[in-house]
Amino acid sequence: MESGFPRSDMKAFREVIKNSRHILVLSGAGISAESGIPTFRGQGGFWRKYQATDLATMDAFERNPSLVWEFYSYRREVAKSKEPNAAHLAIAQLEKRLEEENKGRTVTVVTQNIDRLHHRAGSKNILELHGSLFQTRCTKCGEIEETYKSPICPALEGKGAPEVDVPDSRIPIDSLPKCDRCQGLLRPHVVWFGEDLFPHVLTAVDNAMEKCDVCLVVGTSSVVYPAAAYAPDLAKRGVPVAEFNIETTPVTGAFAFHFCGKAGDLLPLALDKDDPPDVSAS
Ligand code: BJW
Numbered sequence: 480m481e482s483g484f485p486r487s488d489m490k491a492f493r494e495v496i497k498n499s500r501h502i503l504v505l506s507g508a509g510i511s512a513e514s515g516i517p518t519f520r521g522q523g524g525f526w527r528k529y530q531a532t533d534l535a536t537m538d539a540f541e542r543n544p545s546l547v548w549e550f551y552s553y554r555r556e557v558a559k560s561k562e563p564n565a566a567h568l569a570i571a572q573l574e575k576r577l578e579e580e581n582k583g584r585t586v587t588v589v590t591q592n593i594d595r596l597h598h599r600a601g602s603k604n605i606l607e608l609h610g611s612l613f614q615t616r617c618t619k620c621g622e623i624e625e626t627y628k629s630p631i632c633p634a635l636e637g638k639g640a641p642e643v644d645v646p647d648s649r650i651p652i653d654s655l656p657k658c659d660r661c662q663g664l665l666r667p668h669v670v671w672f673g674e675d676l677f678p679h680v681l682t683a684v685d686n687a688m689e690k691c692d693v694c695l696v697v698g699t700s701s702v703v704y705p706a707a708a709y710a711p712d713l714a715k716r717g718v719p720v721a722e723f724n725i726e727t728t729p730v731t732g733a734f735a736f737h738f739c740g741k742a743g744d745l746l747p748l749a750l751d752k753d754d755p756p757d758v759s760a761s
């Protein structure tokens with residue numbers, strides 16, 4: 480690990496990528512910001528009068544499942560209406576290029592996002608740390624299902640508007656999304672605060688971390704664990720880590736590289752095959 484502030488030398492980072500075999504990309508809400516999907520913290524982090532993170536809890540769901548379903552129903556519709564941006568595409572194209580090269584080099588995307596934009600950009604090797612907007616889990620029998628239905632159930636038709644003065648719809652539990660198998664109440668198959676991450680995903684992340692020889696941390700505030708610890712742990716092991724963010728984060732100082740700017744501008748520069756005319760500029 481280097482001492483002092485990380486470097487922002489794109490040419491040097493492109494060399495690291497060229498010489499790498501297994502590339503790990505850790506992404507957060509900031510990578511989807513340019514697609515028009517709100518981030519959690521900062522200005523975009525409100526839905527109605529609620530901080531988004533306050534609705535991402537089991538407590539909130541138990542207290543008012545209708546409100547939490549309105550919030551997730553809204554976010555499903557937003558995600559469906561947006562497109563992957565240049566950052567998602569640069570990562571997906573790199574994976575495709577390395578696959579075609581057929582030399583055993585890999586790209587693994589470990590994303591905290593639940594919006595499926597990496598999938599829609601064409602990435603294949605994706606680990607969804609916090610679940611997916613497009614999967615549900617039965618609170619009674621545990622069945623997990625994938626659904627892109629719009630709306631997810633008739634009672635959520637036209638609900639979920641984000642404006643601060645929109646009243647809570649107070650949809651009765653019986654009219655919220657229900658399990659086909661046992662009629663139990665469904666919940667979004669996502670990881671809320673205080674909940675354990677999915678064991679099979681954690682195992683796959685461990686394996687990807689073990690083998691990776693370079694890491695890109697893109698658009699995450701790095702304050703939510705366990706994800707926040709991954710890149711600093713890699714840096715401690717001597718893996719070159721590059722952070723791409725419009726600001727610094729609590730872990731910036733641990734990394735070899737920091738590139739300040741929008742992911743959609745920076746990732747094509749960092750990952751594209753052909754050298755841009757001048758990559759020596761930071
Ligand atoms: C751009 C940009 C552009 C903008 N280009 N950049 C150890 C220490 C302390 C606490 C804990 C700990 N271990 C566990 C905890 C408790 C807790 C936790 O971490 N709390 C902290 C807040 C202190 N963690 C958990 O509870 C986790 N469970 C767990 O660990 O279980 C075991 C356990 C439990 C309890 C105690 C101990 C152990 C579960 C965490 C689940 C997080 N869930 C959410 C919701 C998911 C579903 C949903 O989406 O609704 O995940 S919360 C929310 O935060 C969401 C996100 O994935 C996550 C991270 O946010 P992210 O992606 O970083 O977004 P932002 O908005 O924060 O940042 C955006 C960034 O982008 C910013 O930096 C911008 O600058 C940047 N940006 N535009 C580039 N164009």
Ligand code: ZN
Pocket residue numbers: 617618619620621622658659660661662663
């Ligand atoms: Zn069920």
